[in-house]
Amino acid sequence: MDRARRLACAVAMCCAAAGALGVPAAGAHASARRAPSVEVVASGLDNPRGLTLGRGVLLIAEAGTGGDGACVPGPEGEVCLGATGAVTAVDLHGGGQFPVLTELPSLAPSGGGNANGPHDVSLDRKGLYVLIGAGTTPAGRAALGPAGALLGTLKLLGRDGVLRSVADLMAFEGANDPDGPLGGGLESNPFGLDTHSGGILVADGGANDVLLVGGGGVVPLAVLPFSRGVQPVPTTVARGRGGAIYVGQLTGAPFAAGAAGVWKLLPGRPPQLVASGFTALTDMAVGRDGSLYVLQFATGAGLEQPGALIRVRPDGRREELAAGRLTAPTGLALDRSVAYVSDHGDQPRSGEVLRIPLDCAATRRVAVDASVAPRGPRWQCTASEYSSPEERRHAGHRRGPGGAPPAPRRPGA
Numbered sequence: 001m002d003r004a005r006r007l008a009c010a011v012a013m014c015c016a017a018a019g020a021l022g023v024p025a026a027g028a029h030a031s032a033r034r035a036p037s038v039e040v041v042a043s044g045l046d047n048p049r050g051l052t053l054g055r056g057v058l059l060i061a062e063a064g065t066g067g068d069g070a071c072v073p074g075p076e077g078e079v080c081l082g083a084t085g086a087v088t089a090v091d092l093h094g095g096g097q098f099p100v101l102t103e104l105p106s107l108a109p110s111g112g113g114n115a116n117g118p119h120d121v122s123l124d125r126k127g128l129y130v131l132i133g134a135g136t137t138p139a140g141r142a143a144l145g146p147a148g149a150l151l152g153t154l155k156l157l158g159r160d161g162v163l164r165s166v167a168d169l170m171a172f173e174g175a176n177d178p179d180g181p182l183g184g185g186l187e188s189n190p191f192g193l194d195t196h197s198g199g200i201l202v203a204d205g206g207a208n209d210v211l212l213v214g215g216g217g218v219v220p221l222a223v224l225p226f227s228r229g230v231q232p233v234p235t236t237v238a239r240g241r242g243g244a245i246y247v248g249q250l251t252g253a254p255f256a257a258g259a260a261g262v263w264k265l266l267p268g269r270p271p272q273l274v275a276s277g278f279t280a281l282t283d284m285a286v287g288r289d290g291s292l293y294v295l296q297f298a299t300g301a302g303l304e305q306p307g308a309l310i311r312v313r314p315d316g317r318r319e320e321l322a323a324g325r326l327t328a329p330t331g332l333a334l335d336r337s338v339a340y341v342s343d344h345g346d347q348p349r350s351g352e353v354l355r356i357p358l359d360c361a362a363t364r365r366v367a368v369d370a371s372v373a374p375r376g377p378r379w380q381c382t383a384s385e386y387s388s389p390e391e392r393r394h395a396g397h398r399r400g401p402g403g404a405p406p407a408p409r410r411p412g413a
């Protein structure tokens with residue numbers, strides 16, 4: 001089994017048997033445009049995962065490389081504990097990487113790839129939240145002793161520098177097992193975090209549920225439905241306009257191309273599939289214009305590389321950014337005109353974070369579904385779809401959508 005597939009199984013924990021969601025597969029790429037200029041802003045990372053932006057700083061969760069501590073069975077064999085998980089910061093103005101948190105728990109097989117450990121980070125007014133994965137059972141964590149006690153938890157590094165406990169998600173799984181009636185088993189591997197207003201959201205890939213954390217408690221919001229025997233694993237959760245909650249998924253083995261979807265959670269109703277045709281989502285974010293950016297760990301069946309970053313416009317059009325440039329990407333953060341992506345996210349020591357321009361002209365159209373594919377003989381960026389006036393000028397934009405000249409502006413209009 002290749003490393004991509006191993007990571008997916010580490011996230012999914014014992015993915016269920018063969019089968020796939022009955023949704024359209026990703027179709028042909030078209031309209032290649034000029035290559036985007038992708039930059040490496042951080043390197044030498046150990047299994048880099050989720051990202052968050054502070055003022056001039058990018059924070060990176062590193063799942064570590066495991067270690068020579070106690071060992072427990074994992075989905076691909078034995079995994080061993082080490083204090084190699086970390087949160088690393090990158091100074092986006094002055095450059096340089098420096099540690100923010102070190103010696104966090106990490107579980108990994110021999111070699112240190114596909115680790116489970118710090119999986120996501122998020123900032124709010126209280127400080128830095130750190131979501132620590134596990135990829136094991138409550139009994140497995142207990143067998144690791146005190147050194148493994150932070151696996152499967154959410155911590156908060158307060159502005160006073162003190163690391164506090166927010167929630168014990170492994171304990172919640174052990175006591176409640178929300179997907180138990182579906183046969184999901186007792187496992188926890190929290191992977192995705194969102195701390196925007198309205199409460200803290202966690203996507204637990206091992207437990208197959210989305211959780212709301214707050215008020216000293218944990219509330220299960222949703223268990224994604226199984227389909228044809230496949231356990232769809234929620235890996236990412238993000239809030240959209242109006243407080244809507246979106247959940248992205250990594251499907252189970254055999255990881256059919258185009259089988260992953262984005263679901264919208266609705267109070268008191270089953271999750272609603274709102275976008276389909278994706279492959280193995282690891283992160284997701286909502287842009288300033290309401291576009292949804294989804295990060296695919298892979299593009300091919302069986303998690304064949306490369307990965308992909310797809311922008312889904314509010315009108316359904318899809319574009320791929322940095323096409324062909326990503327390898328096993330695992331984390332995404334959006335700034336005004338760029339995306340930051342954790343790349344080689346299943347690798348020890350060779351993980352990177354890339355800066356990718358959101359320039360509309362640097363993307364290529366992705367025809368995923370005839371019902372949402374752009375129409376007309378030629379797709380063209382509209383003036384408002386460039387991420388900055390500089391990009392608009394650079395692309396030489398002079399005409400409106402469909403080749404029509406833009407409406408003249410009246411002074412004072």
Ligand SMILES: [Ca+2]
Nearest residue numbers: 177179184185
């Ligand atoms: Ca469960």
